[in-house]
Amino acid sequence: MKLFHFLFLCFFTNTLFNFSSAANVTYDARSLIIDGQHKLLISASIHYPRSVPGMWPGLIQTAKEGGVDVIDTYVFWNGHEPSPGKYNFEGRYDLVKFAKIVQQAGMYLMLRIGPFICAEWNYGGIPVWLHYVPGTVFRSDTAPFKYHMQKFMTLIVNLMKKEKLFASQGGPIILSQVENEYGNYEQFYEGAKRYVNWSAAMSVSLNTGVPWIMCAQDDAPDPVINTFNSFYFDFDTFKPNSPNKPKFWTENWPGWFRTFGARDPHRAAEDIAYSVAHFFQKGGSLQNYYMYHGGTNFGRTAGGPFMTTSYDYEAPIDEYGLPRLPKWGHLKELHRAIKLCEHALLKSKPTTLSLGPNQEADVYDNGLGVCAAFLANNDNKTDMNVVFRNVSYHLPAWSVSILPDCKNVVHNTAKVGSQASVLKMVPEKLQPSVGSPTRSLKGLKWDIFVENAGIWGVADFTTNGFVDHINTTKDTTDYLWHTTSITVGENEEFLKKGSRPVLLIESLGHALHAFVNQELQGSASGNGSDSSFKFKSPISLKAGKNEIALLSMTVGQKTAGGLYEWVGAGLTSVKIEGLNNGTLDLSMSSWTYKIGLKGEHLGIYNPENLSAVKWVSTSEPPKNQPLTWYKVVVDPPSGDEPVGLDMLHMGKGLAWLNGEEIGRYWPIEVPKHLALECAEECDYRGKFFQDKCLTGCGEPTQRWYHVPRSWFKPTGNILVIFEEKGGDPTKITFSKRKTSGVCSLISEDYPAVDQESMLKEGSENGRTRPNVHLKCPKDTRISNIKFASFGNPTGKCGSYSTGDCHDPSSTIVVEKVCLGKRECSVELTEENFDKSLCPGTTKKLAIEAVCS
Numbered sequence: 001m002k003l004f005h006f007l008f009l010c011f012f013t014n015t016l017f018n019f020s021s022a023a024n025v026t027y028d029a030r031s032l033i034i035d036g037q038h039k040l041l042i043s044a045s046i047h048y049p050r051s052v053p054g055m056w057p058g059l060i061q062t063a064k065e066g067g068v069d070v071i072d073t074y075v076f077w078n079g080h081e082p083s084p085g086k087y088n089f090e091g092r093y094d095l096v097k098f099a100k101i102v103q104q105a106g107m108y109l110m111l112r113i114g115p116f117i118c119a120e121w122n123y124g125g126i127p128v129w130l131h132y133v134p135g136t137v138f139r140s141d142t143a144p145f146k147y148h149m150q151k152f153m154t155l156i157v158n159l160m161k162k163e164k165l166f167a168s169q170g171g172p173i174i175l176s177q178v179e180n181e182y183g184n185y186e187q188f189y190e191g192a193k194r195y196v197n198w199s200a201a202m203s204v205s206l207n208t209g210v211p212w213i214m215c216a217q218d219d220a221p222d223p224v225i226n227t228f229n230s231f232y233f234d235f236d237t238f239k240p241n242s243p244n245k246p247k248f249w250t251e252n253w254p255g256w257f258r259t260f261g262a263r264d265p266h267r268a269a270e271d272i273a274y275s276v277a278h279f280f281q282k283g284g285s286l287q288n289y290y291m292y293h294g295g296t297n298f299g300r301t302a303g304g305p306f307m308t309t310s311y312d313y314e315a316p317i318d319e320y321g322l323p324r325l326p327k328w329g330h331l332k333e334l335h336r337a338i339k340l341c342e343h344a345l346l347k348s349k350p351t352t353l354s355l356g357p358n359q360e361a362d363v364y365d366n367g368l369g370v371c372a373a374f375l376a377n378n379d380n381k382t383d384m385n386v387v388f389r390n391v392s393y394h395l396p397a398w399s400v401s402i403l404p405d406c407k408n409v410v411h412n413t414a415k416v417g418s419q420a421s422v423l424k425m426v427p428e429k430l431q432p433s434v435g436s437p438t439r440s441l442k443g444l445k446w447d448i449f450v451e452n453a454g455i456w457g458v459a460d461f462t463t464n465g466f467v468d469h470i471n472t473t474k475d476t477t478d479y480l481w482h483t484t485s486i487t488v489g490e491n492e493e494f495l496k497k498g499s500r501p502v503l504l505i506e507s508l509g510h511a512l513h514a515f516v517n518q519e520l521q522g523s524a525s526g527n528g529s530d531s532s533f534k535f536k537s538p539i540s541l542k543a544g545k546n547e548i549a550l551l552s553m554t555v556g557q558k559t560a561g562g563l564y565e566w567v568g569a570g571l572t573s574v575k576i577e578g579l580n581n582g583t584l585d586l587s588m589s590s591w592t593y594k595i596g597l598k599g600e601h602l603g604i605y606n607p608e609n610l611s612a613v614k615w616v617s618t619s620e621p622p623k624n625q626p627l628t629w630y631k632v633v634v635d636p637p638s639g640d641e642p643v644g645l646d647m648l649h650m651g652k653g654l655a656w657l658n659g660e661e662i663g664r665y666w667p668i669e670v671p672k673h674l675a676l677e678c679a680e681e682c683d684y685r686g687k688f689f690q691d692k693c694l695t696g697c698g699e700p701t702q703r704w705y706h707v708p709r710s711w712f713k714p715t716g717n718i719l720v721i722f723e724e725k726g727g728d729p730t731k732i733t734f735s736k737r738k739t740s741g742v743c744s745l746i747s748e749d750y751p752a753v754d755q756e757s758m759l760k761e762g763s764e765n766g767r768t769r770p771n772v773h774l775k776c777p778k779d780t781r782i783s784n785i786k787f788a789s790f791g792n793p794t795g796k797c798g799s800y801s802t803g804d805c806h807d808p809s810s811t812i813v814v815e816k817v818c819l820g821k822r823e824c825s826v827e828l829t830e831e832n833f834d835k836s837l838c839p840g841t842t843k844k845l846a847i848e849a850v851c852s
């Protein structure tokens with residue numbers, strides 16, 4: 001039986017994913033049809049430029065182990081065509097390599113070509129240069145936009161065809177997308193419908209041999225499939241726009257993005273699982289997690305304004321590539337349960353039964369012995385016992401139980417059996433490079449280069465008043481210097497009184513540092529909900545001529561919104577208050593401009609351009625000094641754990657390793673005030689929305705910045721930091737992301753059924769005892785049981801505590817089974833625990849173990 005099962009699986013896998021021959025991909029109202037077979041598909045968004053090629057195979061494999069069938073990615077136009085007709089498909093932008101890794105993993109690919117992608121990515125993925133091609137309005141019926149869009153989409157499709165990557169050619173791509181959530185913004189565009197029709201017709205004419213989709217586009221023209229994006233699939237309002245189109249959920253958001261200065265959003269695994277189970281219960285057939293691995297906005301790719309460099313998204317795989325537990329594990333269990341129902345779900349029509357006021361079952365019974373049922377408790381507060389086919393089932397509030405045989409529950413979305421992990425960022429001091437000729441025995445040797453506060457080299461231009469920041473830099477840099485000078489008379493009262501005049505600045509965004517006579521006077525910035533800001537600060541002026549230098553900055557270009565590319569940034573007003581004459585308005589004065597910084601212009605972060613400036617060497621780098629470049633040659637951190645650069649003690653700026661762009665850093669603190677409270681506790685029950693469960697008040701928005709291991713050389717690594725306003729570089733560390741412990745909490749009523757054998761051998765045989773399963777990362781073992789309680793323990797991983805019901809031998813039992821092992825299972829049996837304890841309560845076992 002077992003052997004047969006094994007052979008069957010191998011055979012099945014081979015035929016399912018045999019890409020050597022062309023597949024016929026079509027669809028009907030139920031699902032995608034691949035070579036005549038209907039499919040239920042679990043899809044996972046992983047964006048190739050948000051990690052590095054060295055991480056791609058591991059990420060894709062982790063997705064596959066998590067029960068994912070399809071990898072989904074956008075195509076990042078502005079990364080591929082940085083200037084008109086100059087293409088980049090190298091490194092992080094090697095789309096063909098990414099697609100082939102998906103293919104080798106035996107998975108499908110959904111290619112969302114865009115060209116607009118939003119994605120919290122700089123400028124929504126459209127190249128900035130295109131905005132300056134006369135007559136262009138992005139995403140509209142304007143000739144230059146359509147010309148460049150068609151040219152790019154044709155290029156991508158032809159590249160995929162050349163490599164035989166469409167399923168119609170034997171490749172992994174089963175779906176492609178054109179445009180992205182355009183339906184939400186049509187009202188801003190003249191001729192929007194013409195543009196939609198043209199986009200669809202143009203895409204279809206590219207003859208990929210696989211279907212096209214448009215998300216959030218209710219009127220997607222045939223044969224393009226309209227699809228849905230949100231936290232829950234809305235069966236009440238969303239309908240496929242033709243009776244032969246299936247229900248596809250292209251974006252289920254298992255977390256949310258973050259902006260600098262904003263709180264940290266969380267979505268519970270139980271609620272995501274509930275939303276997914278509900279989708280398949282009600283006849284959905286393709287569900288995509290946006291994001292499954294969020295990754296990193298390296299360099300200046302973060303959109304904005306104010307998107308953080310981390311795009312972790314609280315996704316099932318974390319920014320560093322590690323499975324996020326229990327989220328990843330819980331969804332894996334869910335996917336397994338759904339796949340056990342695939343046959344029944346695809347072969348029969350559901351019958352909906354009411355099981356209570358807010359409880360219902362959907363039963364897929366073909367009357368020939370194939371039957372699967374989903375029992376839902378949609379009440380957001382009350383747990384319920386329901387009776388289905390004469391059997392009683394306990395349904396926690398806001399949960400779905402999955403019964404692949406209409407009898408046995410193999411999964412309940414609110415019962416998390418997967419272990420959680422305790423993660424630490426373990427700091428390691430920067431180590432001077434042994435191989436470096438400049439190594440100092442005493443420790444690190446720093447090289448320093450300080451930028452002039454104001455114009456360097458030749459000024460770019462002088463004009464009266466202000467210019468639009470983005471129109472001026474064209475996003476080639478974050479930075480734009482505005483300089484002017486004022487003459488202060490000897491007779492100014494403030495000089496005699498020793499007081500200080502006040503500088504008042506208004507800006508459309510995004511951030512600013514104000515310098516007078518080379519001294520930083522203060523900084524100001526907007527935020528993710530309002531990029532504009534006002535600056536108000538006393539300044540130091542002297543009698544005679546004073547140089548005013550204002551460094552205006554963008555922090556990522558807008559990623560969405562109607563006509564978003566026309567939204568400006570930069571200064572609109574500058575005044576000085578508290579002079580004899582009252583207020584001096586400099587808004588229409590003569591201002592001299594310089595685009596970017598000297599070090600940036602010369603590329604002194606690139607190993608080959610290091611000598612373009614004169615660095616000053618020191619073993620004691622200056623602290624709290626603005627406009628300073630720091631360079632240090634270091635060895636890689638020990639071990640092979642993922643690495644985050646700890647910038648807690650720095651101000652704001654940019655960082656590079658060996659010329660690779662780590663990105664913007666800015667450990668700006670999340671404000672702590674009444675209007676912006678943090679959640680004490682997160683209840684998974686009830687509808688989720690992005691502000692439901694926020695944490696991080698009073699903490700830095702982003703402290704650690706991912707530095708991929710593959711960027712390190714064995715020795716002689718050049719770390720370059722540009723600090724804008726001042727920090728302490730001696731406190732910078734490479735911190736290693738380590739799993740220091742694992743936890744699990746399981747209740748006696750946890751559905752414990754050996755899922756595969758259940759369907760094969762009949763219900764009772766498959767039943768097993770619930771058990772707590774723990775597994776430490778490779779090369780580590782369970783060295784200590786920090787907590788163990790059988791009874792009614794409470795709390796979360798890291799802070800469990802015993803309740804009034806507790807078996808005192810819990811720790812001894814767990815130690816006996818687990819100590820010294822990498823992996824162990826503790827069953828909730830009479831042999832192990834005193835089951836007579838506190839009769840009438842459903843008991844739980846909670847364990848926290850240390851891995852070392």
Ligand SMILES: *[C@@H]1O[C@H](CO)[C@@H](O)[C@H](O)[C@H]1NC(C)=O
Nearest residue numbers: 024025026027033035036037
């Ligand atoms: C592809 O499948 C559809 C139905 O799913 C069928 O109508 C069509 O003939 C098939 N095309 C080829 C080339 O096999």
Ligand SMILES: *[C@@H]1O[C@H](CO)[C@@H](O)[C@H](O)[C@H]1NC(C)=O
Nearest residue numbers: 192193194195197220221222
């Ligand atoms: C777009 O195409 C649809 C048919 O798919 C048609 O009914 C509609 O009139 C077209 N709209 C425009 C503005 O061309």
Ligand SMILES: *[C@@H]1O[C@H](CO)[C@@H](O)[C@H](O)[C@H]1NC(C)=O
Nearest residue numbers: 387388389390391392406407
């Ligand atoms: C449930 O029980 C009733 C009464 O005992 C019986 O008539 C019915 O067939 C049972 N239904 C199922 C689905 O077993």
Ligand SMILES: *[C@@H]1O[C@H](CO)[C@@H](O)[C@H](O)[C@H]1NC(C)=O
Nearest residue numbers: 261262526527528529530671
């Ligand atoms: C963003 O700035 C605006 C205007 O200063 C302020 O009202 C708002 O509370 C800020 N929002 C956040 C999330 O900090």
Ligand SMILES: *[C@@H]1O[C@H](CO)[C@@H](O)[C@H](O)[C@H]1NC(C)=O
Nearest residue numbers: 132467468471566567568569
């Ligand atoms: C940017 O420049 C364009 C002309 O190229 C102009 O139409 C537009 O209004 C400017 N944007 C802003 C925000 O000033």
Ligand SMILES: *[C@@H]1O[C@H](CO)[C@@H](O)[C@H](O)[C@H]1NC(C)=O
Nearest residue numbers: 486487488489579580581584
């Ligand atoms: C102050 O006002 C006087 C008289 O109106 C004018 O001559 C002088 O230039 C002003 N000084 C400044 C700093 O604006």
Ligand SMILES: *[C@@H]1O[C@H](CO)[C@@H](O)[C@H](O)[C@H]1NC(C)=O
Nearest residue numbers: 600601602603604606608609
């Ligand atoms: C850096 O050096 C390379 C090679 O010498 C040169 O081509 C490039 O223009 C320089 N500048 C920058 C910004 O990288």
Ligand SMILES: *[C@@H]1O[C@H](CO)[C@@H](O)[C@H](O)[C@H]1NC(C)=O
Nearest residue numbers: 379380381683685686687688
């Ligand atoms: C729970 O559901 C009730 C009734 O639908 C609703 O009024 C309430 O706002 C919901 N609460 C939460 C937390 O979702």
